[in-house]
Amino acid sequence: MTTDTPHPPQIDTSKAHPARVYDWLLGGKDNYPVDEAVGAQLPPEARDAARQNRQFMHRAAAWLAAQGIDQFLDIGTGIPTEPNLHQIVQRITAGAKVVYTDNDPIVLRHAEALLISRPEGATDYIQADVRQPDAILERARAVLDFDRPIALSLIALMHFVPDDQDAHGIVRNLVATLPPGSYLVLSHAASDLFPELAQQVTAEYAKGGIRLGFRTRPEVTRFFDGLTLLDPGLVTAPEWFKTTPAPAPEGSGIYTGVARIP
Structure with a gap:
């Protein structure tokens, strides 16, 4: 396990951060009053969405590992909540390599303790923002072999990149x-x-200084342009599953999908 920590930035506890609000929604304790203030004003469905996101990640990562994928680039990691992505995939492929990336300094504090690889595999942590793809890719190449297949994981991340920051272009370039x-x-x-819930969530995050860019189904589908979207296609989080038993049906405001790069 290595971390990019030559001069770790200081944690700003005066402003809410998406990773810490997400931690609060998941019932974690690695957040501050400013983050709780945002989370507490969100509708109850926000907690469901956080849980659904996490469960989708578990199912998708496990399925990919079972298909032989042993390299993962996880951008927007968030505060580690066990089981983490590397724990999921290394149960299936012990030698899997995972590179985590997040822009919240608090994640860095947990990386060395909670993102520890099995001896056969490897993990790395990069302090960077998805809007800095070149920095991420340069560091990731030190761990991952870009001549072999890699799973790029963007879980509940790109709706924090509004259209004026070229969200689709960022994903396309990655x-x-x-x-x-x-x-x-x-x-x-x-x-x-x-729609009403989406507007409420967007407004509450905005009060905490966090901009959101929730998107329609066609707009989310654009992230997969040129790729082969796998069954069951672009569906809500509880509807995406492969070999595992179907999750219990429930409402969800989260689109999910897994696509193969031809």
Whole structure:
């Protein structure tokens, strides 16, 4: 386990951060009053969405590992909540390599303790923002072999990148660096499934200084342009499953999908 910590930035406890609000929604304790203030004003469905996101990640990562994928680039890692992605995939493929990336300094504090690989595999942690793809890719190449398939994981991340920050272009450029046979795993908050709830969530995050860019189904589908979207297609989080038993049906405002890079 290595971390990019030459001069770790200080944690700003005066402003809410998406990773810490997400931690609060999952019932974690690695957040501050400013984060709780945002989370506490969100509708109860926000907690469900956080749980559904996490469960989708578990199912998708396990399925990909079972298909032989042993390299993962997880951007927007969030505060580690066990089981983490590397624990999921290394149960199936002990030698799997996982590179985690997040832009919240608090994640860095937990990385060395909670993102520890099995001896056969490897984990790395990069302090960076998805809007800095070149920095992420440069560091990731030290761990991952970009001549072999890689799973790019963007879980509940891109709706924190509004359209004026070129969210679709960022994903397109990241995908373009991956070899054929790689995968894109993405979940994204919907603006059109429960519009009133989406507007409420967007407004509460905005009060905490966090901009959101929830998107419609066609807009989320664009992230997969040029890729082979796997069955069951672009569906809500509880509807995405492969070999595991079907999750219990429930409403969800989260789109999810897994696509193969031709």
